[in-house]
Amino acid sequence: MVTDVDGNQYIDFICGLAANTLGHNHPVVVNAITDNLSKGLIHSLPTPIEVSTATTLLEVIPGAEMVRFFKTGADANSAAVRLARYATGRDEIMTVGYNGWHDQYMFDTPGVPAVIASLTHRMPLFAPTDEPLILEKIEARGDKLAAVLLSVPYNRELDNAFLQQLREVCTRTGVILVFDEVVTGFRLAPGGAQAYFGVQADLVTLSKGIAAGMPLSAVAGKKALMSKLNELQVSTTFGGEMLSLAVCDAVLKEYQRIEFTKHIAKLGALLKTEVNQIAEQLDTPLRIVGYDAIPMFLFAKDPQTHVKFAIPFLAEMAKRGILLRREVNFICAAHTEAHINQTITAVKESLIAMKEAGLFKPSDVTS
Numbered sequence: 001m002v003t004d005v006d007g008n009q010y011i012d013f014i015c016g017l018a019a020n021t022l023g024h025n026h027p028v029v030v031n032a033i034t035d036n037l038s039k040g041l042i043h044s045l046p047t048p049i050e051v052s053t054a055t056t057l058l059e060v061i062p063g064a065e066m067v068r069f070f071k072t073g074a075d076a077n078s079a080a081v082r083l084a085r086y087a088t089g090r091d092e093i094m095t096v097g098y099n100g101w102h103d104q105y106m107f108d109t110p111g112v113p114a115v116i117a118s119l120t121h122r123m124p125l126f127a128p129t130d131e132p133l134i135l136e137k138i139e140a141r142g143d144k145l146a147a148v149l150l151s152v153p154y155n156r157e158l159d160n161a162f163l164q165q166l167r168e169v170c171t172r173t174g175v176i177l178v179f180d181e182v183v184t185g186f187r188l189a190p191g192g193a194q195a196y197f198g199v200q201a202d203l204v205t206l207s208k209g210i211a212a213g214m215p216l217s218a219v220a221g222k223k224a225l226m227s228k229l230n231e232l233q234v235s236t237t238f239g240g241e242m243l244s245l246a247v248c249d250a251v252l253k254e255y256q257r258i259e260f261t262k263h264i265a266k267l268g269a270l271l272k273t274e275v276n277q278i279a280e281q282l283d284t285p286l287r288i289v290g291y292d293a294i295p296m297f298l299f300a301k302d303p304q305t306h307v308k309f310a311i312p313f314l315a316e317m318a319k320r321g322i323l324l325r326r327e328v329n330f331i332c333a334a335h336t337e338a339h340i341n342q343t344i345t346a347v348k349e350s351l352i353a354m355k356e357a358g359l360f361k362p363s364d365v366t367s
Contacts (some may be wrong), residue, residue, distance in 0.1 A: 189263025
């Protein structure tokens with residue numbers, strides 16, 4: 001729950017943009033900070049907590065043998081890109097999904113030199129028809145591609161067969177496959193998307209849930225590849241900041257203790273089933289799509305049409321004590337079945353209010 005400046009309380013599904021996996025002010029996070037605060041924040045040399053946290057993390061991430069800590073997901077992805085370029089001797093990369101704000105991902109935004117666009121291939125993955133285009137592009141540019149960074153889409157569940165094909169084509173062409181698990185890490189399965197789909201990436205990037213709200217990110221992978229980072233100018237002053245590392249160590253153990261991914265998937269499945277049934281009964285276009293633990297509230301595939309309905313919907317939900325994002329939302333450990341049932345009731349009331357206001361037309365249901 002969160003409370004605004006006027007004292008109104010809300011069930012929070014934004015969860016710090018997915019970072020607050022255990023909820024707000026969780027005892028595990030608070031205790032890890034208070035118990036370690038007297039030891040200092042950052043020192044001149046590596047500390048024992050960095051080693052022990054790395055060990056804990058490597059026990060969770062499939063196939064990982066080494067890890068390097070950073071502060072943000074974009075940092076971790078950029079380190080992975082530089083490592084892939086160095087290891088392959090190639091310059092181009094492919095991005096699938098959002099991989100951060102750095103120039104090589106957001107090459108078509110203000111302030112980025114136009115020449116950057118020539119080194120990045122941005123590919124959509126919102127529909128099954130996008131899948132063969134990605135595989136074909138890798139085949140065509142394989143001898144020039146250093147890496148493919150994949151952040152899974154949230155509007156649908158990927159098919160394992162596609163990811164197996166992606167793994168095979170990257171192996172065949174010598175392209176480094178990077179799973180961007182900044183969001184999906186520790187949510188889809190204890191070992192993330194790799195464990196969920198049973199597909200091994202060359203590198204995995206992590207943030208958000210890695211430390212349940214504390215600023216931390218990481219790149220993990222096999223020793224043969226990760227050890228090459230020592231030959232590069234990849235550095236960050238705060239990667240060894242001790243409080244975030246202590247929280248990470250404690251949080252990863254807490255995930256195992258409470259079976260975190262099972263909890264959030266169960267609640268997400270309940271939310272999806274009930275909301276979709278209500279929306280269909282009310283003859284409205286809202287549907288929850290994607291992964292159970294990462295519910296995406298979608299009114300239409302067309303972004304402008306979706307936003308037209310999402311804005312009044314979020315306002316109606318806020319009136320009823322539910323805090324949502326416009327599309328992708330997150331279940332956390334603090335959510336209970338009672339919270340989900342309250343949310344379901346609020347969805348029904350909100351959709352009815354929107355219908356009574358004349359916001360839906362018959363054609364909207366099939367858009």
